[in-house]
Amino acid sequence: MYFLVTEALPTFTGFDAMGEHHSGVSFIDFIFGDRWMPVSENPRWGILPLIMGSVWVTLISSAIAIPLGIMTAVYLAEIAPPKVREIVKPMVELLASLPSVVIGFFGLAVVAPIMLEIFNIRFGVNMLNASIMLAFMAVPTITSIAEDAIHSVPDELKEGSLALGATHFETIRRVILPASLSGLSTAVILGMSRSIGETMVVLMVAGGAPRIPQTIFDPVRPMPASIAAEMGETSFGLEMHYFALFAIAMVLFLITFMFNLLADHIAHKYKQVGSATL
Amino acid sequence: MSETVSEVAQMQRNGDEGRLARRRITQHFWFNLFRFAVLINGLALFIIVGYMVYYGLPAISWDFLTGMPTEGGLAGGIFPCIVGTFYLSIGSMALALPLGVAAAIYLHEYAKPGLAMRLIRLAINNLAGVPSVVFGLFGMAFFVAARDLGGLGLGVSIAAGAMTLAVLILPVIIGTSEEALRSVPDTFREASLGLGATKWQTIFKVVLPAALPGVLTGSILSISRAAGETAAIMFTAAASYNPRLPASIFNEVMALPYQIYSLSVSSTDPEATLPLQYGTSLVLITLVLGMNLVAIVLRSKLRKRLVR
Numbered sequence: 361m362y363f364l365v366t367e368a369l370p371t372f373t374g375f376d377a378m379g380e381h382h383s384g385v386s387f388i389d390f391i392f393g394d395r396w397m398p399v400s401e402n403p404r405w406g407i408l409p410l411i412m413g414s415v416w417v418t419l420i421s422s423a424i425a426i427p428l429g430i431m432t433a434v435y436l437a438e439i440a441p442p443k444v445r446e447i448v449k450p451m452v453e454l455l456a457s458l459p460s461v462v463i464g465f466f467g468l469a470v471v472a473p474i475m476l477e478i479f480n481i482r483f484g485v486n487m488l489n490a491s492i493m494l495a496f497m498a499v500p501t502i503t504s505i506a507e508d509a510i511h512s513v514p515d516e517l518k519e520g521s522l523a524l525g526a527t528h529f530e531t532i533r534r535v536i537l538p539a540s541l542s543g544l545s546t547a548v549i550l551g552m553s554r555s556i557g558e559t560m561v562v563l564m565v566a567g568g569a570p571r572i573p574q575t576i577f578d579p580v581r582p583m584p585a586s587i588a589a590e591m592g593e594t595s596f597g598l599e600m601h602y603f604a605l606f607a608i609a610m611v612l613f614l615i616t617f618m619f620n621l622l623a624d625h626i627a628h629k630y631k632q633v634g635s636a637t638l
Numbered sequence: 639m640s641e642t643v644s645e646v647a648q649m650q651r652n653g654d655e656g657r658l659a660r661r662r663i664t665q666h667f668w669f670n671l672f673r674f675a676v677l678i679n680g681l682a683l684f685i686i687v688g689y690m691v692y693y694g695l696p697a698i699s700w701d702f703l704t705g706m707p708t709e710g711g712l713a714g715g716i717f718p719c720i721v722g723t724f725y726l727s728i729g730s731m732a733l734a735l736p737l738g739v740a741a742a743i744y745l746h747e748y749a750k751p752g753l754a755m756r757l758i759r760l761a762i763n764n765l766a767g768v769p770s771v772v773f774g775l776f777g778m779a780f781f782v783a784a785r786d787l788g789g790l791g792l793g794v795s796i797a798a799g800a801m802t803l804a805v806l807i808l809p810v811i812i813g814t815s816e817e818a819l820r821s822v823p824d825t826f827r828e829a830s831l832g833l834g835a836t837k838w839q840t841i842f843k844v845v846l847p848a849a850l851p852g853v854l855t856g857s858i859l860s861i862s863r864a865a866g867e868t869a870a871i872m873f874t875a876a877a878s879y880n881p882r883l884p885a886s887i888f889n890e891v892m893a894l895p896y897q898i899y900s901l902s903v904s905s906t907d908p909e910a911t912l913p914l915q916y917g918t919s920l921v922l923i924t925l926v927l928g929m930n931l932v933a934i935v936l937r938s939k940l941r942k943r944l945v946r
Contacts, residue, residue: 431675439669440676448676450934455683457859457930459866461895462919465902466686469912496682503679529665550767557769559869560895564903584771584869591775591873609775613768620767624760 396570396586405604407611409570413487413580414612416573417566418556420491421498425555426548428495429502433547436503437510438532456500464564467493472565481577483567488576490566494555502551509543510536546623553619557612559584583612687923694920697913703921706882707892713911716918721883722796722891723925726875727864729800729887730807735857737804738811745812746819747841766809770869777802777874796887799875806870807860814859818852819845851940855933862929866922868895894922 396409432452436445471492472484513536521531537544567579568589581589587605705715749755781790781798792798822845830840876896884891898918901911 428675428678431672432679435669435672435676439672446938448680450931451680451683453934454927454930455679457862457866457926458683458686459868459895459922459926461866461868461898462690462923463686465898465915465919466689468902469915470689496679499679527661527665529668530661533668553767557767557772559769559771560899563869564899584769587771587775588869588872591778606775606779609772613772616767616769617764620764621760624763 396581405600407583407586407608409572410581410583410586410608411611412572413562413566413570414556414582414584414615416576417487417491417494417562417580417582418552420487420576421494421555422548422552424492424495425498425502425551429499429547429551430506430544432499432503433506433510434532434537437507438528438536452500452503455496456504458497460497460558460560461564463493463497464561467561467565479577483577483579485565485567485579486577487566487573487580490562490580490582491576493561493565494558497558497561498551498555501554502547505547505550506540506544509540509547512543513539542626542629546627549619549623549626553616553623556582556619557584557616559588563588583608587612687927690916690920690923693913694916694918697917698920702917713914716892716894716897716914716921718883719892719894719897719918720921722875722893723865723895723922725796725884725887725891726799726803726871726893727861729796730803730864731857731861733800733804734808734811734860738808739815739853741808741812742815742819743841743846746816747837747845762809762812765805766813770806770867773802773806774870774873776805777870782874793888794873794875794877794890796875796884796889796891799871799891799893800887802870802874803864803867806867807864810860810863811856814856815849815853818849818856821852822848851936855937855940858929858933858936862926862933865929866895866926868899871896872899894918894925898922 396406432448436448436452440448467489468485471489474484475481475486475489476484517535517539518531521535522528526534562582563585566582566585568581568585569579570581570586571578573580587608590601591605702715703720704717706717707719708714745755745758749758777798781792781801782794783791790798792801826844826848827840830844831837835843871893875891876893877890898915901915901918904911
């Protein structure tokens with residue numbers, strides 16, 4: 361954290377550790393500037409396009425991953441017979457353990473050509489492709505935390521509802537899901553935090569254009585992709601570009617930090633102690 | 639009004655049954671939707687692994703696994719990548735395991751709950767959520783950078799990469815080790831203390847052996863995470879082409895995940911090296927999924943033992 365800040369600071373002050381002067385940029389211009397042109401003659405350091413890339417990719421992937429993850433969790437915790445459970449649970453864990461670079465490669469080599477074919481678009485590597493790949497990385501996170509949350513709902517609540525004549529589905533919808541809402545939100549937040557920080561997938565399949573996207577088929581360049589792609593081209597600790605990439609990392613860190621704090625806060629505040637707390 | 643009381647009751651019952659049937663259908667619909675969601679997950683895993691096996695298997699041969707890369711990494715074998723990944727994951731494990739287990743022992747056996755503990759836990763949880771590319775930058779600025787720029791001056795090397803990966807997997811190891819310690823029943827500790835053992839003897843001779851399988855499971859999962867990690871080693875350890883085995887831990891190495899990345903995005907005809915990419919991916923996922931399967935089996939055995 362200390363390193364992140366010290367390496368990022370010159371972006372805004374304009375001075376590096378050696379006291380050399382660079383053209384700094386104000387924090388506001390950095391966050392809200394809509395041009396990211398680090399290597400042009402007249403460089404511009406606005407990361408709004410990168411932030412929007414991250415935000416959109418995360419939102420679309422969440423739209424896929426949240427329903428999928430929570431439905432899988434409900435199935436595992438409530439419906440699946442023990443035998444099926446013993447197969448499906450490891451399967452979800454294996455999905456979680458797939459290296460991100462392999463998923464990125466899959467998106468690049470398999471999904472991109474298929475997308476070109478089906479949608480008749482210019483770029484196979486685009487926002488939608490990256491979002492779908494990210495979704496499958498977030499699903500296992502969401503599923504395993506959500507399943508724990510559903511499991512921790514006291515049996516009395518469930519039995520009470522069933523005894524009043526509700527069907528199993530009505531019990532799930534009106535009793536179990538509301539009772540485990542805090543755990544479910546934690547699951548969703550951590551899943552999104554994983555999507556926003558994931559690097560390899562967005563580096564390989566998001567398309568890499570630092571522009572604010574107009575449609576879901578536009579190529580984008582989320583923050584992690586920018587850092588990973590451009591760090592190799594900068595000279596160490598000596599130029600503005602290097603410091604700016606550290607500043608992006610700092611922004612990224614702060615975003616995931618806030619997500620995690622929020623998840624922690626929810627988990628603590630609405631901790632399910634027993635049936636008496638409801 | 640010619641309906642009798644019993645007729646009204648009958649109608650009501652019919653209505654109830656109709657409503658019940660509708661509720662059953664709703665339940666049926668939703669439950670099938672849930673099953674469908676699971677099916678999609680299963681299909682995703684199956685399709686990804688299937689593609690890698692189908693296209694990767696033809697590329698794999700003895701020469702591919704044990705040969706040196708040629709033509710700038712565009713042909714030949716991937717032996718240095720396998721060796722590099724091995725060094726990096728074992729190295730990071732050797733650094734992170736003692737540290738992580740020690741931290742877990744402190745957190746679970748010694749620490750008193752309070753604000754400080756809450757903050758430390760929060761820090762560990764947050765460390766687990768930090769994007770891997772941020773770890774990569776940290777490793778670059780701290781381990782790789784020259785001394786006069788504020789780093790340790792290790793250069794792009796196995797040592798720097800292993801240290802970066804160690805920081806990355808540390809929270810995972812602390813988490814799983816603590817979980818394992820928690821699953822050791824307090825009666826074990828009480829019995830040992832009751833026999834006159836000191837707290838340290840109790841932890842070392844009673845609690846740790848009982849928690850060992852759990853710690854082992856966590857270690858396997860962490861190794862597999864380290865083996866598959868790309869963003870963290872991009873700037874700290876990985877070379878895209880280096881057809882020699884590393885001579886010391888201060889050399890840069892090729893690694894499986896970075897190899898996949900650099901081949902698939904290389905500007906010089908990525909199509910031509912597709913078999914190579916599939917083959918490398920297959921080796922990597924075999925490694926990673928294999929380790930995870932071992933961990934899963936180990937854990938389910940462990941659970942059965944605990945139930946008994």
